[in-house]
Amino acid sequence: MPEAIALDNVGKTYGSVTALQNVTFRLEAGEWLALMGPSGSGKTTLVNLIGCLDQPTQGSVRIDGVEVSTFTRRQLTRFRAEKIGLIFQQFHLVPYLTAVENVMLAQHFHSLADEREARAALEQVGLGDRAEHLPAQLSGGEQQRVCIARALINDPRIILADEPTGNLDEANEAIVMDLLRAAHRAGRTIVMVTHDPDIAQLANRTLRLRHGRLEGSNTAELATLR
Ligand code: ADP
Ligand code: MG
Numbered sequence: 001m002p003e004a005i006a007l008d009n010v011g012k013t014y015g016s017v018t019a020l021q022n023v024t025f026r027l028e029a030g031e032w033l034a035l036m037g038p039s040g041s042g043k044t045t046l047v048n049l050i051g052c053l054d055q056p057t058q059g060s061v062r063i064d065g066v067e068v069s070t071f072t073r074r075q076l077t078r079f080r081a082e083k084i085g086l087i088f089q090q091f092h093l094v095p096y097l098t099a100v101e102n103v104m105l106a107q108h109f110h111s112l113a114d115e116r117e118a119r120a121a122l123e124q125v126g127l128g129d130r131a132e133h134l135p136a137q138l139s140g141g142e143q144q145r146v147c148i149a150r151a152l153i154n155d156p157r158i159i160l161a162d163e164p165t166g167n168l169d170e171a172n173e174a175i176v177m178d179l180l181r182a183a184h185r186a187g188r189t190i191v192m193v194t195h196d197p198d199i200a201q202l203a204n205r206t207l208r209l210r211h212g213r214l215e216g217s218n219t220a221e222l223a224t225l226r
Helices: 043-050 073-083 099-108 115-124 140-152 170-185 219-223
Strands: 003-014 017-028 032-036 058-063 084-087 158-162 189-193 205-210
Touching: 003 043, 003 189, 017 043, 017 058, 017 189, 017 205, 032 043, 043 058, 043 158, 043 189, 073 084, 084 140, 099 115, 099 140, 115 140, 140 170, 158 170, 170 189
Parallel strands: 032 189, 032 205, 084 158, 158 189
Antiparallel strands: 003 017, 003 058
């Protein structure tokens, strides 16, 4: 399988805070990775680097074979819009835009806004009848499904989900996980941060961070890097 994500000796510091160090791993296209670790261990920092929202202070980040650690902000934004769908724990919907407008917002960076496509994406997550509603008129689970529609609208090869069910009840957790499962079946590569071992089980691989380092990053893992 072709490589989707490859990190080589990645480090990230914020001033005197070391958020990540010596992070090396490779993910093949179509893999589903669960990223675990205690609070503050660097999970979100790692997702932000893979998601082209931030850049490492050390090492190499290759996404779909492209080195992004030396990209300019503008290059990162464009690359992200084409390759990556982001799902956050805190939804990050624009409060004064309707569901369909929130989904169309993601399209703007990619191609001309296409309202019909955005509505179809909402239908796919079971929210076809809620397109005109504002985020405040939707439950947490519904808001997260709008986020998933927004993440999938550009047909990204890679989906990053940072604790996607962290703020959801069990029923909505099941719906969101079904949508991620479908994305995986469709061949997408998924990186999912979770604290829940049952949810991590759905992935085909688990990596754990501790104090900014990958646990058990052994020579077998390193040997598959190149
Ligand atoms: P996790 O997602 O595993 O809880 P984070 O990646 O959010 O962990 O944070 C890892 C470490 O980096 C923490 O010590 C956190 O305080 C620090 N950190 C994260 N973002 C910043 C930032 N923008 N500025 C300073 N420190 C940060
Ligand atoms: Mg986090």
